[in-house]
Amino acid sequence: MKTEFWERVYQVVALIPYGRVTTYGSIAKLLGMASGARMVGYALRAGKDMDLPFHRVVNRNGELTGKMQFPTPSFMRELLEAEGISFIGDKIDMSLHFIDAEVFYL
DNA sequence: AGCATGACGATCG
DNA sequence: GCGATCGCCATGC
Numbered sequence: 125m126k127t128e129f130w131e132r133v134y135q136v137v138a139l140i141p142y143g144r145v146t147t148y149g150s151i152a153k154l155l156g157m158a159s160g161a162r163m164v165g166y167a168l169r170a171g172k173d174m175d176l177p178f179h180r181v182v183n184r185n186g187e188l189t190g191k192m193q194f195p196t197p198s199f200m201r202e203l204l205e206a207e208g209i210s211f212i213g214d215k216i217d218m219s220l221h222f223i224d225a226e227v228f229y230l
Numbered sequence: 231a232g233c234a235t236g237a238c239g240a241t242c243g
Numbered sequence: 244g245c246g247a248t249c250g251c252c253a254t255g256c
Contacts, residue, residue: 152251162239162252165236182237
């Protein structure tokens with residue numbers, strides 16, 4: 125990786141609990157970039173070849189905005205449903221599965 | 231150095 | 244509730 129910021133993003137993603145999801149903004153804030161949510165997504169895209177649960181990171185609205193980056197657009201959702209995550213239409217039921225990055229990252 | 235781009239987020243009409 | 248806009252800031256050309 126080129127920046128430490130990216131490494132930290134990966135570390136946080138790796139700690140997301142099974143069956144839970146967090147947001148780009150939450151991670152960005154945790155890393156000191158409250159308004160750098162885009163950078164988080166950028167970092168994930170750059171490291172999509174790593175073994176990390178990127179599918180557990182969604183935008184604030186629970187949308188799988190990164191599904192296009194997976195082999196197939198439906199793959200991301202399949203992984204999430206396999207973890208017991210429920211959907212409302214095409215979005216994740218945030219009230220049940222969202223967990224702020226600050227909660228699990230120590 | 232300048233400009234366009236992006237797995238976002240908040241606001242506004 | 245939805246689309247248009249703007250702000251954010253690292254990357255890449």
